[in-house]
Amino acid sequence: MEAHQPAQSEPAHYPDLAGQVVVVTGGSRGIGAETARGFARQGAAVAVIGRDATALTAVSEDLRSLGAKALAVTADCTDAAALARAAAAIEHDLGPVGVLAAFAGGDGAPIATVRESAEHWRSVVDANLTATFLTVSAFLPGLVARGAGSVVTMASTAGRLPSGASAAYAAAKAGVLMFTRHLALEVAGSGVRVNAVAPGAVRTERTAARMPADVQRAVAAAHPLGRLGEPADIASATLFLASCASSWITGQTLDVSGGRVIV
Secondary structure (H helix, E strand, O other), rough: OOOOOOOOOOOOOOHHHHEEEEEEEEEOOHHHHHHHHHHHOOOEEEEEEEHHHHHHHEEEEEHOOOOEEEEEEEEEOOOHHHHHHHHHHHEEEEEOOEEEEEEOOOOOOOOHHHOOOOOHHHHHHHHHHHHHHHHHHHHHHHHHHHHOEEEEEEHHHHHHOOOOOOHHHHHHHHHHHHHHHHHHOOOOOEEEEEEEEEEOOEOOOHHHHOHHHHHHHHHHHHOOOOOEEEEHHHHHHHHHHHHHHOOOOOEEEEEOOOHHHHH
């Protein structure tokens, strides 16, 4: 098999995820949508949160076609009040939340620091780091009160290594990593686990639209495994961290980056 071709295999099965209520923010497309599908295939009830109501509805219909209970909730993850309403609606319609995938964020486009505005810095930090904090804040009290649950946050190789991303994005994702570690230690005694996934370059709809084929090849070559990631790669890692298969793992960052972080 050529190095740039992802291996085909049967998805892992995590019986403990069946019947769980799972929340995925940033769930309207890309990694978030594929992660939501992964949970649905495990038998979980899944709520997807995002700002694009049309896209969220399409994803929720897709989840139902997989046999899952599903709910689409339109909310801005930088708005604490909107997230509080979303949390209440999800618990009312689906039940107590057991897994949170705080995946909203993005905008890692390269901008030289000498040209980065204060407005752009604040926007990127809010969309990635503040949104993660506010999302966790909306759902964590319920997890702690029930004495169980798993939180998975969305970091990036940009938060692990200097890269072509903007300094704002790199700093925000590094902040997500420390927030994850801090929170994991803080809530470990309550039975809640908190881990992060840190993807490398992933071939999402946005990547395909913005990155010409020759650039995709060059970026793939920078990863030791010789290819871009796929949303399913990140979804698989998230399912593992959410399940009892990782029951003695907390406060960790799982680099899903084709070996990029080791070089």
